[in-house]
Amino acid sequence: MTVYMSQTAGIYGGLISKKQADVQQVAAQLGSLPMSFYYYDDSQEPADQLSARLDGVMAGFSYGDDLILQLPSFMSLRYLNTLVDKLAPFRQNSATRLLMFLHDDLLFDGALKKNSPLVALLNRADILIVNSPVTAAFLAKQGVHDVVFRFFHICDYLAPCYQLPMSFNEHLNLLNGGSDIIQDLGAAQAQLTVYGASSQPAHRTSRLGLLDEDLTYYLMKNGGWGLLWPQLEREAVCSSYQLGVFLSATIPVIAKAGTVEADLVDRYHCGVVISSLAEAVEKVQGIGLADYSEYQHNAARLGNLTRSGEFTRNVLIEALDVRRQS
């Protein structure tokens, strides 16, 4: 009854690799072992060679063990389907389950179309771990059926805990924002800091990105508000990672109405929900210290959880608790 969790090595995977490593770290605390894939191009590899390779990858796997596959994985669908084929005898003859942990990047994969091969792969899982019920509904529209969903709600962002005083100001902090948002905010005369941007004249920019260990320190120091402003329909389904970053930095959040994150911000009173960028600027100018302190306090409370991986830990336990229907 060992739990294995996949992770991909041999590639500089940027943010996806960090997300995989963070989830892996939390899973390891629960006793899970890594199942490592080494990235390579398998398109020319003969089927028997791929099969032999995966026999090696799965050498430790036994009856009754579970596998949590982290997606995206960088590996090809052929590779992943061959792996899942190899799980079949374990799943037929024991309580072995296949879980898939879906990072939000998967939803932006162009291959995720209605009844596509990627959807077929997702349908082979017993349990899918996603951020929210809205994502589950989105996946169902693409043809993902007959799987059990579990939700982590807010994406953890593992980071150190810094003891800095609260910084109450009207700054808006934006992660990886598109140029049109920046332009609109500029027109509304916002005090804006853009992270992960190469160059945006007329605004404070920071080359710090989501991969920088010190990001939360600078966000805290800068203070003000985290801005969640998804531009694409799918971003509205899953910008939970950015929410996790702001919470880990203990700064309150301004979220776009109608998004999943707006719901969470509203429920936990860790920020405000707005309908337009102009409203965002107006709101931050109108909020006093007392209200800001309350939002910041609630954000800090959630930040304590996102920094230490509580949402991931909880969803892994919930998911591993689901027993297979016989």
Added chain:
Amino acid sequence: MDYYFRSKTGPASPSPAMIRQANMRLVTNGLSTLTAEDGLIWEYQPENTAADWGEVKNALANQAALAIWVDDYAAFCRDSANTSYLAQTRFLLVPSRQAKRDLILNHDVNANQIGVRELLDLPTNWQFVGEPPFSVNGHRWNSQWPQQVFLKQLHRQGGWGLVADDSGQYNLSHSLAGFLAAGLPVVALRGSAAGDFVSQQQLGIVIDDLAAWQVAVAQVDEQSYQQYARQVTQWGARVRQDWFTKRALNKVRFHCHITVSLFADYSSIYRPAQFGLQVMDSLDTASFIQENRCSVARLGDGEIALLNGAGQVFQEPDPQLRRRLDEIVRAGSSSRLLVCLSDAFHGLDIFVPNAHDWWAGHLQAYAAYYQELAGRRNVYGNTMLTRPYMDFNQRQGAKQIFAAIRRFWQDRDILLVEGYYTRSGVGNDLYANAHSVERIICPSKNAWSKYREIEAAIKKHGQGKLVLVMLGMAATVIAADLASWGQVIDLGHLDSEYEWYQMGATERVPLRGKHTAEMNYDTDIAAIHDEEFQRQIVANLAGRSEE
């Protein structure tokens, strides 16, 4: 923010190592440094003194998040001074599902504030391959032996573990955990928390008197024994890995600060549905009922039509009934009452042609009403749970659903409340797995007119029992009204569907000597002479005219 686990280290307490592993600080004496950000997990033990409770008061005064960890639930509830803190507690960890149900029903605690430990653990590195040998030997737990040696010996000898420690109705059993760790199917006492768990998870047999265990195990064949053993293997592996304690510690810590929706785990409600309604599929409906031991009120096509003004064969329109049905469906579900709609909202292709056309017409006729309901964002169960067979293209799924429904009354005492001709379960084995069956017979038509007498009779005869009501629309209201009194499930149509499923019928056929759903309209039904049936009747409200 820190988490403190305050414990005096009792027999069921998590080990210090487990507490450390869960990123908590073990505190055995006074607490003085709690802040509003901290979480206090306070372990209740019967020997806790007023000074110990004083620490809880201090924590609350400092606005720390308080969770109470209860292993001895019976002792906890004995003193109202303990339960007076429930309202200020963010989360409660209790030993068993019975304890959870008691908290919901008798102490008004919200279901999503309660976690269940479910089993004690017996951590060991020892593992085994294969099932233990089938035999009629029974073993009592012996804590004198070195644990690993004893586990190995039990597994080698095979047979049955006798769960004889007196853990009672609510608390967890050490010997149950031990036998599961050894891979042995068990014999447990009915009415105990262990017995309930064993019967629910099919880990062995449950009997009224443990002294008669030899007679009971002699009736189990090798195949059934191996089936139990396979189930035990799954649970035992987790017991040996300290899973249940680990899970409980993580759950309690997480919920100190976060509350999630009661329905979050039921995936099927997230599938896009017509009007944007949130309706579970049948299996999720069954799981929710099993998990929450809740009452069930069903509003099918007839109820929706009636509350929108249409007449029905078995029930004359009545303004009060109409108002009550409307209230129930608008209020939606809770942990005590699952309100169900007929799930025709996820597409009609699942239905046979007749049913397809019927539902298409129904949805068209009442679209505005459903639209309005969807705006309330309630979660509904599925009425189709009790009719999983005849109307569906793919009928093989009915097997799993009937099995899930029959688990509701596994080893429980049930009270059937039915129309004069319903005769549910007569001539089939629908209730064969119940511990006992009793019946209240009611009018076969217009049961609503005797609503008050029926409710009074249920309260008189149904205390502590699972009540299954089959009285058309009156059943919906009765289930809703009695939801805080006990578990009352509106189970209309189940018997006919089960009969058709068993005979492999491909179209509706009348059932001899009993009511048949949407078939014989309770006319020309022959009398039956079944002594067992007559013996089960504890009250007859049908009146002589029904004879």
